[in-house]
Amino acid sequence: MSGPIPLIVAIDGPAASGKSTVAKAVAAALGCVFVNSGGMYRAFTWWVLQKGIRPDDTAAVLDLLAATRFSCGEENGVGTVSVGGTRMTRTEMASTEVNANVSVIAAIPEVRDRLVAEQRRYAERGGVVMEGRDIGSVVFPDTPFKFYIDASPEVRERRRRSEGITDSIARRDRIDSSRAASPLVVPPDALVVDSSDLTVDEVVERVLAAVRNRRMTP
Ligand code: DC
Helix, strand or coil, X not given: CCCCCCCEEEEECCCCCCHHHHHHHHHXXXXXXXXXXXXHHHHHHHXXXXXXXXXXXXXHHHHHHHHCCEEEEEECCEEEEXXXXXXXXXXXXXXXXHHHHHHHHHCCHHHHHHHHHHHHHHHHHCCEEEEECCHHHHHCXXXXXXXXXXXCHHHHHHHHHXXXXXXXXXHHHHHHHHCCCCCCCCCCCCEEEECCCCCHHHHHHHHHHHHHHHHHCC
16 A cells, blocks of 8 residues: 655755755755755766866766766755765865856756656655755656745845855856756746745745645645
8 A cells, every 4th residue: 555645845946045945944844854956966066076077078977977876865854965975065065166067067968867866766755845946847847836936146146155155156047047958947836935035934934834725725
C-alpha cells in the first residue's frame, strides 16, 4: 500500500530575492526538508573549477559529469550535497569563483538532467520545500504549491552587498533567464510575492497561508 502523497512546495525566483531564507522557514513550519537546488549547481561548479576545467569547455565538463558521483541527503531537515565524496560547505559554494561561473554550468542540459533526477528523489522520501529557478516549471510541475519570490534589482543588489558577497546578480539573472534549457520563468499557476517591501516573516506568512488554504480546497 502506498502512503500519503508527500507535500511538495516549489519556490522559484531570481538571485538574492530572499527565496532561500523564506524556503527554509517555510520548511521548518511545515516539517518538510528544505532543499536549495542552487547549491547542487554550485557544488558541481566548484568541482569543475577544482579540477582545473574551464566552465565553457563543455566537452570536458561532460566528461567530468559522467565520472562524478553525487550524494544528496539530509541533515537536521536541510538538504546536503557531496560531490565526488566531498561534502560541500557554504563557504565553498558561495565563493566569488563559483558565483561567477555557476550560470554557465547550470545552462548545460546534461548537468540539469543529472541534478533534476537528484532533486526529484527528495520527494520520494517525504515532504520537501525546494527553491531554485525551475522547481515549479520543470522539477515538480504537478505540485499545486508553486511560488515565485521576486524583489527589485536594487533591493537584491543591496541584500548581497550586506552579506559581504561579491556576486554579479544582473549577469547571472540574464544568463539564467535566457538559456534554452529550463530558463527562469514564472510558472503560470504560481503565486508571485514581491518581497521588496516585506519582512522575511511577512513573506513566510503569505506562503504558509497559501499552502494551508489550498490544502483545504478539495
Ligand atoms: O539559488 P542560487 O543563486 O544559489 O543558484 C545558483 C545558480 O544555479 C543560479 O544562478 C542558476 C542555477 N540554478 C539553476 O539553474 N536552477 C535551479 N533550480 C537552481 C539554481
